[in-house]
Amino acid sequence: MGKQKLRIGMVGYGFMGRTHSNAFTQAPKYFDLPREPELVAVCARNRERAEAFASNWGYQDVESDWQSLVARDDIDLIDIAAPNDMHHDIAIAAAQAGKMVMCEKPLGRTAAESAEMVAAVETAGVANMVWYNYRRIPAVTLAKQMIDRGDLGRIYHYRAKFLQDWTIATDLPQGGEGLWRLDVNVAGSGVTGDLLAHCIDTAMWLNGGIDSVTAMTETFVKERAHSLTGKVEPVGIDDACAFLARFDNGSLATFESTRYARGHKALYTLEINGEHGSLAWDLHDLHRLDYFDHRVEGETRGWRSIHITDGEHPYMDSWWVPGLSIGYAESFVHQAADFIRGLEGEAAAPTFADAHRTDLVTDAVLKSGRTGQWEPASDS
Amino acid sequence: MGKQKLRIGMVGYGFMGRTHSNAFTQAPKYFDLPREPELVAVCARNRERAEAFASNWGYQDVESDWQSLVARDDIDLIDIAAPNDMHHDIAIAAAQAGKMVMCEKPLGRTAAESAEMVAAVETAGVANMVWYNYRRIPAVTLAKQMIDRGDLGRIYHYRAKFLQDWTIATDLPQGGEGLWRLDVNVAGSGVTGDLLAHCIDTAMWLNGGIDSVTAMTETFVKERAHSLTGKVEPVGIDDACAFLARFDNGSLATFESTRYARGHKALYTLEINGEHGSLAWDLHDLHRLDYFDHRVEGETRGWRSIHITDGEHPYMDSWWVPGLSIGYAESFVHQAADFIRGLEGEAAAPTFADAHRTDLVTDAVLKSGRTGQWEPASDS
Amino acid sequence: MGKQKLRIGMVGYGFMGRTHSNAFTQAPKYFDLPREPELVAVCARNRERAEAFASNWGYQDVESDWQSLVARDDIDLIDIAAPNDMHHDIAIAAAQAGKMVMCEKPLGRTAAESAEMVAAVETAGVANMVWYNYRRIPAVTLAKQMIDRGDLGRIYHYRAKFLQDWTIATDLPQGGEGLWRLDVNVAGSGVTGDLLAHCIDTAMWLNGGIDSVTAMTETFVKERAHSLTGKVEPVGIDDACAFLARFDNGSLATFESTRYARGHKALYTLEINGEHGSLAWDLHDLHRLDYFDHRVEGETRGWRSIHITDGEHPYMDSWWVPGLSIGYAESFVHQAADFIRGLEGEAAAPTFADAHRTDLVTDAVLKSGRTGQWEPASDS
Amino acid sequence: MGKQKLRIGMVGYGFMGRTHSNAFTQAPKYFDLPREPELVAVCARNRERAEAFASNWGYQDVESDWQSLVARDDIDLIDIAAPNDMHHDIAIAAAQAGKMVMCEKPLGRTAAESAEMVAAVETAGVANMVWYNYRRIPAVTLAKQMIDRGDLGRIYHYRAKFLQDWTIATDLPQGGEGLWRLDVNVAGSGVTGDLLAHCIDTAMWLNGGIDSVTAMTETFVKERAHSLTGKVEPVGIDDACAFLARFDNGSLATFESTRYARGHKALYTLEINGEHGSLAWDLHDLHRLDYFDHRVEGETRGWRSIHITDGEHPYMDSWWVPGLSIGYAESFVHQAADFIRGLEGEAAAPTFADAHRTDLVTDAVLKSGRTGQWEPASDS
Structure with a gap:
């Protein structure tokens, strides 16, 4: 109510897409948060399933490719719940676009990949986190x-x-x-x-x-x-x-x-x-x-x-x-x-x-x- | 999704008010339901706390007395999450107003109370349930x-x-x-x-x-x-x-x-x-x-x-x-x-x-x- | 080792006859006791099985009826591991013969039976115990x-x-x-x-x-x-x-x-x-x-x-x-x-x-x- | 009763000496065995404690050195419950004397030691076992x-x-x-x-x-x-x-x-x-x-x-x-x-x-x- 929004773009609608969407939906109901999560758009190649996912969780919009998602001005945070081989490129692009980035684990398929991802978020100075939920x-x-x-x-x-x-x-x-x-x-x-x-x-x-x-x-x-x-x-x-x-x-x-x-x-x-x-x-x-x-x-x-x-x-x-x-x-x-x-x-x-x-x-x-x-x- | 709404009026904002509100919020995300729950109004004597509760859970409106809640035309279901001594009167009034009724347990403080509540919902022919959740x-x-x-x-x-x-x-x-x-x-x-x-x-x-x-x-x-x-x-x-x-x-x-x-x-x-x-x-x-x-x-x-x-x-x-x-x-x-x-x-x-x-x-x-x-x- | 003997007569060779015999055999090996248990005789109606039992556990002798066992001078303690209907008569006879008495539980089939057994051991002033082992x-x-x-x-x-x-x-x-x-x-x-x-x-x-x-x-x-x-x-x-x-x-x-x-x-x-x-x-x-x-x-x-x-x-x-x-x-x-x-x-x-x-x-x-x-x- | 005896000489009176002695004492009471264990002698350097141990468990005799124990004609089986550094020499001597040998684990301090022990019992053709009790x-x-x-x-x-x-x-x-x-x-x-x-x-x-x-x-x-x-x-x-x-x-x-x-x-x-x-x-x-x-x-x-x-x-x-x-x-x-x-x-x-x-x-x-x-x- 009057709180600043945290506008979220999600990549992925699988098992982890669900746990993350649930997290952003439930968190403000149980915890007092300085910003209000807003589910802006979900991105996935299969548009039909993406739309069903968006409808279920309350995402306002759907994107078919992650580049478009990252390019949007109305998104503060890119959350990567896609398979491991997509983490590296999306995270770096998101950081370069000045977005906060959250990413499923493992961060990279190799430490070489993740080293570049670390460099990208640190260079950009954006908030970042990896979903080691345990x-x-x-x-x-x-x-x-x-x-x-x-x-x-x-x-x-x-x-x-x-x-x-x-x-x-x-x-x-x-x-x-x-x-x-x-x-x-x-x-x-x-x-x-x-x-x-x-x-x-x-x-x-x-x-x-x-x-x-x-x-x-x-x-x-x-x-x-x-x-x-x-x-x-x-x-x-x-x-x-x-x-x-x-x-x-x-x-x-x-x-x-x-x-x-x-x-x-x-x-x-x-x-x-x-x-x-x-x-x-x-x-x-x-x-x-x-x-x-x-x-x-x-x-x-x-x-x-x-x-x-x-x-x-x-x-x-x-x-x-x-x-x-x-x-x-x-x-x-x-x-x-x-x-x-x-x-x-x-x-x-x-x-x-x-x-x-x-x-x-x-x-x-x-x-x-x-x-x-x-x-x-x-x-x- | 164009589904018919199930418009809910909640009485109570305590422990059970929270579990019920969570239930109506989460159920359509995890189960395929014929109607879409809509949190219309919550009723409680303490207006300030009722408003905070409504804001947190997404109720559109607040009522200060249950009689007003029951009288609303835009509500299909009265859910009673209030202390036991309020179950009897609210449930009977709701049934008489043609509302579906859900009620926390125990249904009555005595079997005499609950016998009257059963009669009311059966006479009215409204859907009814008691929250024996286990x-x-x-x-x-x-x-x-x-x-x-x-x-x-x-x-x-x-x-x-x-x-x-x-x-x-x-x-x-x-x-x-x-x-x-x-x-x-x-x-x-x-x-x-x-x-x-x-x-x-x-x-x-x-x-x-x-x-x-x-x-x-x-x-x-x-x-x-x-x-x-x-x-x-x-x-x-x-x-x-x-x-x-x-x-x-x-x-x-x-x-x-x-x-x-x-x-x-x-x-x-x-x-x-x-x-x-x-x-x-x-x-x-x-x-x-x-x-x-x-x-x-x-x-x-x-x-x-x-x-x-x-x-x-x-x-x-x-x-x-x-x-x-x-x-x-x-x-x-x-x-x-x-x-x-x-x-x-x-x-x-x-x-x-x-x-x-x-x-x-x-x-x-x-x-x-x-x-x-x-x-x-x-x-x- | 020159310790005083505790000469034992056992009635019964079933499940409890075995646990009691094991107890008297093992106790002096693990605990420092003032008297040395000695397995003198076991009594049971089936002589063949009684002899096998005696041989297995080291009883020196066998008796066919409990009256004879109770009558022996070379026994200090009668241990009753027989079915419940035999507890009363054996215990009272043993007490009257001045023997210590140990008895399986329950002491009597009824409290009336056990009241008489209590009276017998207290009158005789003999040591007594019931095997509530737990x-x-x-x-x-x-x-x-x-x-x-x-x-x-x-x-x-x-x-x-x-x-x-x-x-x-x-x-x-x-x-x-x-x-x-x-x-x-x-x-x-x-x-x-x-x-x-x-x-x-x-x-x-x-x-x-x-x-x-x-x-x-x-x-x-x-x-x-x-x-x-x-x-x-x-x-x-x-x-x-x-x-x-x-x-x-x-x-x-x-x-x-x-x-x-x-x-x-x-x-x-x-x-x-x-x-x-x-x-x-x-x-x-x-x-x-x-x-x-x-x-x-x-x-x-x-x-x-x-x-x-x-x-x-x-x-x-x-x-x-x-x-x-x-x-x-x-x-x-x-x-x-x-x-x-x-x-x-x-x-x-x-x-x-x-x-x-x-x-x-x-x-x-x-x-x-x-x-x-x-x-x-x-x-x- | 009339069974052939298995005459046992024990080396050691510690924790394992106790478990082995208990084993030989209890085994014939619970299992039908072709030979009857007989606790002939226990050997240990501290004579006073060896005698107390013998008295407790029913060993008939005490020896102060294992060589004497191994040399006895009235022993069929040498059981080694002594520390690991004694296993090798005692086991080989016992085998060479034609005794059965049981030994606590590990058999040797090294595989080289135990290889010699295996050779000894196999050459002698004597029964042998190691107490891996689990x-x-x-x-x-x-x-x-x-x-x-x-x-x-x-x-x-x-x-x-x-x-x-x-x-x-x-x-x-x-x-x-x-x-x-x-x-x-x-x-x-x-x-x-x-x-x-x-x-x-x-x-x-x-x-x-x-x-x-x-x-x-x-x-x-x-x-x-x-x-x-x-x-x-x-x-x-x-x-x-x-x-x-x-x-x-x-x-x-x-x-x-x-x-x-x-x-x-x-x-x-x-x-x-x-x-x-x-x-x-x-x-x-x-x-x-x-x-x-x-x-x-x-x-x-x-x-x-x-x-x-x-x-x-x-x-x-x-x-x-x-x-x-x-x-x-x-x-x-x-x-x-x-x-x-x-x-x-x-x-x-x-x-x-x-x-x-x-x-x-x-x-x-x-x-x-x-x-x-x-x-x-x-x-x-």
Whole structure:
């Protein structure tokens, strides 16, 4: 009501187009924001579907190519929810046009791509952010607060996994809608860029920089029909990847991701062990944070399951009453809210620069998978 | 989209006003509905807060008294999210004005009240529904489908609890905003109408009618300051209530609710045991349904935790991808969607008539708490 | 090692004969005891099986009738692990012969029986104990210590269940070995004396006396073949029983037991809610105690799962190292050890007098199941 | 009774001396064995404690040096429960004396040591076994049966961890009783030989041979007082170790162990993912096996927690009744029983030759920790 508008142009109408649109729609209803998001236009090649999407979410207009979207004067922010191979060009063009840019993860297909994207937004001086949404699951945010205030003390161990099982069927094609994640040219990599990137972003946020890694990658199904060409073609992505890492703070880590772990749909798990205590979380029960506090009386020590639904938990005073949980989509709502709040104060993370550091790690992981050597995981 | 509008007038802007407004806002984005909800006006005595609420949720107008709201020609549906003592009069007036009526639970403070409300909507022939939202948590809906198709066979046992801990402090006042649930004149009863009503609604939906009950009620804190009068006054509600029940199908049940169970915020749990298997669910992990299937091979039998996030689970094909959960608020979205879909086909339940049957049980429970006798739980 | 012997005569070689024999064999290996148990003789009608049992466990001798066992001069303690209908006569004869007496639970088939047994041991002045072994699961013992030192504060609620599923098959006969629990003449009652008696014993130990109860009992399968007569005969036991109770300290309780809860084998669960915290335990994960401590910092509060395997936990310094669990049978080992230690100091509980109080409650429960009224649960 | 005796000489009276003695004592009471274990003599340098140990467990005699024990004619089996640096010499001498040999794990401090031990028992033709007891936790045994019959189909992933937290305190000395595991000269290595050896033994039993590994090791506390010399000395063991592995069957694995994971006492966890399903187990809840069966109806699929207490589960028909669990120590009882049964039929595993293959893997892991390279994990 009288607030300045934040006029949004969206690229993409898939799964992520939906989560972002929901985020911008819901954020102002639950959080007090300095600007009012306005869904101006959505862009996608399939005009019919773009129009249906626009109608559903309340976008006022539709564009058929992203260049037109970026060129519009009535848009402040370009939000990129398109496949990975489009991130680089759109982000740079948007920055050069003076737009704020939000981008789905991973930022680039390679660290070289994302380095150029970072340069573009920094040169343009535009607000920017990458949608590593799991930082804003309230349980994960609480973990960050607890670690930062020293509840765990010195950190010894970090471990993370992201397990799925949706590509076990050998007759699943690669490429095409919903399946571009299997096409290495579009996706850049397999589980490493898609899933481990999430694990790495959270890990470096919680536990600092990663020094070096040694990795193992595997492609279980070597050939798949390509839905665009109709031919059986080699599969270029990694179906599974595990790596060992040493953090700058001296702690040790294991990371693993696969799409061949039967029974797990989106099982992102993390655990961190410190001298005073430990924390564990998983995405399948995202509303809980497990905490072991060694400093309480010995005989009553135990892993405690914190039900993250109280008003004193991060973000939760904006939602319901104690005991009543929120879901996955709300992490995007929190991120949209934080981005908008950051426009008037300290910029919200992760920025493009933060996400580039994640790309440096995924590059090192993929390289180590080829060389069998320990590889440095930063460019410093 | 040229769809017919469903023009809504809302009474109340509290916790339930928010969940209902969210439901009507989100439902058309995730479900294909025959009519388009339109938030026409919200009514509440505090005009300033009503206007803020209207602004936040997109209501076009504000009314200061419900009589004016009911009298408007541009409203199709009156949704009652006000305290219990207002349900009866508003619902009857709305029905008499030819409006559809949705009402928060419990329908009446007593079965006598709700009998009159049922008569009003049935005489008027208007669509009606009561917001027993837990039926539409997808895990609970799946339980219903499994029971109906015979997965459990003959039922032997049902048990439900709804445990909270928010009224243990003796200096918590009764009455006033957010605390009217402690004032018997407004609420009608304590945990019996507030929490056990939910348990009873689900139980009769899953397991059929309740024949008779024997109950125990308790008020642990006998006097509390009243926030409206400022005086210490006797507490008239039940702080805790437990009852035994016999269902019409011969199964036995235990029910319990309290606001004095330290560590539980909104722990609604249910379990049902049949000859072939059992099901269990709880609101603190609402995205899971536990199932024991006795018919599988003996040595691998076990309680299985079904993670209710797959497209084949009820309502879930409208949301995200496997593994990613929804929260509490979505149960209201589902209910709003079902109500609107029911306008063009079979009316969605629970209707006022269904909710009246729940009130008959809560009346019997409260009566048994006084008499110490088994009491019949229906009027048949 | 020159210690005084504790010469034991055992009646019964079934499931409980085995757990008791194991207890007396293991106790001196893990606990420092003032007397050395010596397995002198086992008595059972089937001589061949009694001899095999004696050989297996190291009993020096076999008796065919309990009168002969009780008459022996070389026995200090008669341990009754025979069906319920034999408890009364053997215990009284043993006491009159000046023997110590240990007896399986329930002490009597009725409180009238157990009253006479109490009188006998008290008149004779002999040591006596009843095998309510669950008190000595270390997690339950720790719960007792925590409650006694005030960790929970004022108690509001207690709830216990004992769920099984082994008698759902209608072709299961009643009577005979292993099945005498279905024969009311032998067992005295069904789940009430067999399973709820355990729940009641623990409950009164943890939470004090029970004032009054109202109950519901059911026999789902009304007739079963009797394995001794070969005829189909009415079933006299209760297959399921639930009751509400008020404790002397003002707290409210629910109890339930059944043998028709598919998926549960021996699921004894208990929970107690107090003003400062709550405790929960179940027999299927007997090595864990769940604890909610409201007094810790709000945002990190949660139910904590205490893994009861540390040396500081009750009894555990006698077993292995942290993290390594013990099982069901060890609860009997602890009880045997405590009984023997109690011979030189304060007598260990539960005594016959304690167990008689449990029989008063089960009598009241069964009576209420018939009358539909609240019944007093003690004779005071 | 009339059975041939199996006359046992035990070396060591510590934690493992107790578990083995318990095993030989309990095994004949619960399993029908072709030979009767007889505890002939225990050997240890501290005569007073050896005598107390002998008295407690029923050993008839005590020896002060193992050479004397091995030389006795009245002993059939030498069981080595002494620290790792004694395994090699005792085992070879025992084999050369024609005794059967059982040995605690790891078999050797290095694969070179264990190769000589294998040669000795094979040359002598004596029965031999290594106490990798976790194979005989019933849940793990059931996992083996399920994998062998194809319940999981092609295997994609294996992961195991063994997490402890008992050496975080920097003032814990190395060496001496109970602490020899911190002295590299005695132990051979740290967590790799002590804990990962267990994980590797189970893994190769369940999933076949390991082809190659890449590892990371760390010693967090670099110096500790040595309890024997009284001086601060460098710590030579690995406090933590993680490695990646490729199995011969093409599956990928991650392994990790540490003594710096706060909140975990003996958390051995394993998980295996195959095309049809997955299995998971952990030592903190050793009586449960988690199983995901992809072949059941989609909407009711879920991870199922099998409570391993039924008579149809491995070893469980010898213990109690359904629902009642056994503990850690029973895994040794099963192993003793299987060893003795194997004397009359097929020899029970793991033999010395099996355990040597585990030592080859731990050697490769430790080597990779130094080289940073992938190392072959077998000598073939």
